[in-house]
Amino acid sequence: MESFEQIKRDFDFTEKDVQNILILKPVMEKYKDEFIDRFYKFISRFPETFKYLKSEEIINRHQEKLREWYDDLFSGKYDYKYFQKLYRIGEKHVDIGLPTHYVNASFNFIRRFFIEKINQEFGLSEKRNQLVASIGKLLDINLDVLTAAYREQELSRYQVMSKFEKVLYSTAKKFSDMLDFALVGALILVSLFVVGLFLFDIYQLLFGIVPIDKGILMALGTLLVLWAVSELMQEEIKHLRGGGFAIGAFIGVALAALIRKILIVSLSAEKSLQLLSYGAIVLSLGIVYWLLSKKK
Incomplete structure (x- = not known):
């Protein structure tokens, strides 16, 4: 995985974007429970969802991790520790065999959910546009790091092969x-x-x-x-x-x-x-x- 600072530069994620995320933090906090509820309704439509969420215990643990990811997303702290946590989530997805399609589709829902709430709170304004752009960059970074585990697994398998x-x-x-x-x-x-x-x-x-x-x-x-x-x-x-x-x-x-x-x-x-x-x-x-x- 590239250095976290390089990843932020590649996505043009600046200190201004961090400030915009911190503006969103108290706003999005009140929508956390709604997000969890709607996210589960969304992923329940996937054909193999309950192949990965087999029991009540696994679901509860997954919801806790989802809440933790939600809090980290709006924390304003995007350092090495933050990127390591994201990468470990990606590795976990690889370990259980979760298709990348499910990850991409989930992030599409997440993006639409956040834009919907930003529109409700800020209306049509220049500030709204800036906030949407900043959360969009951060979600793209998240998706890139999560799927990096899939790419590196494929590369590692190929690299250990003989000629x-x-x-x-x-x-x-x-x-x-x-x-x-x-x-x-x-x-x-x-x-x-x-x-x-x-x-x-x-x-x-x-x-x-x-x-x-x-x-x-x-x-x-x-x-x-x-x-x-x-x-x-x-x-x-x-x-x-x-x-x-x-x-x-x-x-x-x-x-x-x-x-x-x-x-x-x-x-x-x-x-x-x-x-x-x-x-x-x-x-x-x-x-x-x-x-x-x-x-x-």
């Missing part, structure tokens, strides 16, 4: 990226085939090649598969942008394909055993899909 391991790592990463792009290309191709299958279903329906009830069910089933493939492609695009691997989307495609089979087979009374076997598979996949959704 051969670095080459292997780089090659594997490039190959993995190529596979991801190949998967997107394959999904585009599959989507075109599914669209073709849908058009073929419509053709058979219009020209009476298949009974009308079977034709309608075939077309609906193909549309369901097309929808599932579209969802899978969107998830894969998110994965290319840095998101996680969406195994649930693959299960969704399998479910859609099986449901299409069931819709067609259900028209034949002679295939009741086959229908039951498809139903059992759909039930199993449905349970897996539900468990994955619950885990999120």
Whole structure:
């Protein structure tokens, strides 16, 4: 981590900004409880919040630390000790595996909360603009130091590798990226085939090649598969942008394909055993899909 004085210079955080923060201190003190309450309502919307806040004891300890961070933010003392505390918070986030996305989103909420309260207290004025600018710089510094732990962890892992391991790592990463792009290309191709299958279903329906009830069910089933493939492609695009691997989307495609089979087979009374076997598979996949959704 850079020296704390250099960080302040990089963000143009001056003594004037410190004075502005001290002006805000008594004002923001009365909003501390509201901040804690609204912050928890905000983070409760994250899919994995309660993976990290597992018990009442952890929540209480986290709230205490949050209050301490709030007090330090408006203390006017931004020395080595202050920056060390911030960095330790970042290290704790890394240790528990908290995604940086959650940290960034939380700071977006914090910034909006402070601006809202400054607007209430100071209205539209030049002083208000100065206060918003100063608290904005300080929040940016906080976010930069907190996320530094993530960056340094990634660098430290790479630096301890041997030359051969670095080459292997780089090659594997490039190959993995190529596979991801190949998967997107394959999904585009599959989507075109599914669209073709849908058009073929419509053709058979219009020209009476298949009974009308079977034709309608075939077309609906193909549309369901097309929808599932579209969802899978969107998830894969998110994965290319840095998101996680969406195994649930693959299960969704399998479910859609099986449901299409069931819709067609259900028209034949002679295939009741086959229908039951498809139903059992759909039930199993449905349970897996539900468990994955619950885990999120």
